[in-house]
Amino acid sequence: MLSWLLAEAAPQQRFDRRARAAIALAGIAPDLDGLGAPVEILSKGALPWFTDYHHRILHNGLAAVAVAVLAWAWCRRDWRVGLMAFVAMHLHFLCDLLGSRGPDGHDWPIPYLAPFSGWELRWSGQWALNAWPNIAVTLAALVAISWLGARRGRTPVEILHPGLDGRICSRLKAWWRLR
Ligand SMILES: [Zn+2]
Structure with missing residues (x-):
């Protein structure tokens, strides 16, 4: 919803329906790396695709660049859409940093420089997801x-x-x- 509002914050008529969709979807794209959850549950942990991939594959700066390029290409190479998609990805990272703590107390750090470095973004004051x-x-x-x-x-x-x-x-x- 916030990435949709981000698209709507641009001057009126700047973005068409496709551009608004690209920006809004970029804002939820990082969590596609959590789609391994059913596999992990159904395999009773034998295939830990959620544990291994969630908050890793798409929660980093390189993924933000990749999604921005996809949005740019999908929206007739409009660099403004690519830029807003990049910002939307970072808005997602910011929201995760601020308030996504799990019931077990895990703070889901953001491996921002993956796969080049193991350095992680985290905030000690992070509140719970609910x-x-x-x-x-x-x-x-x-x-x-x-x-x-x-x-x-x-x-x-x-x-x-x-x-x-x-x-x-x-x-x-x-x-x-x-x-
Ligand atoms: Zn996330």
Whole structure:
């Protein structure tokens, strides 16, 4: 939601639907390296794909560059989209650093220079994934998205289904009494 808002923070009409999707998806792309979780669970730990790969393969600076290049290429080589995708990846890293502590107390450090160096980013004050600041940010982002949806006629749902998004936005307009 924050990377979607990042795309929406650009001057109006700068980014089209594809560019907004590229930036929003770049913001969640790092967690694709957590997709090994079902394999690890189903194999009862024999294939530790979550433990070994989550917060490693896509949580680093090189992955941010790779995703930025993909976004740039997908969006007709618009360097602004590539730059915003790079920023969105770093916004994800920042959120992980601030508040992603697991129930076991693990602080999920970011191996920012992987695979070149084992150096890791971590913050001793990191709060838990389900702590109140994360809930507050989530609620604030939902309010901002619904307000922008009423004003501009689009929400992140447009990435998956523009028709459904149009219906959602007309409800939001009524809800915010914009008509
Ligand atoms: Zn992450």
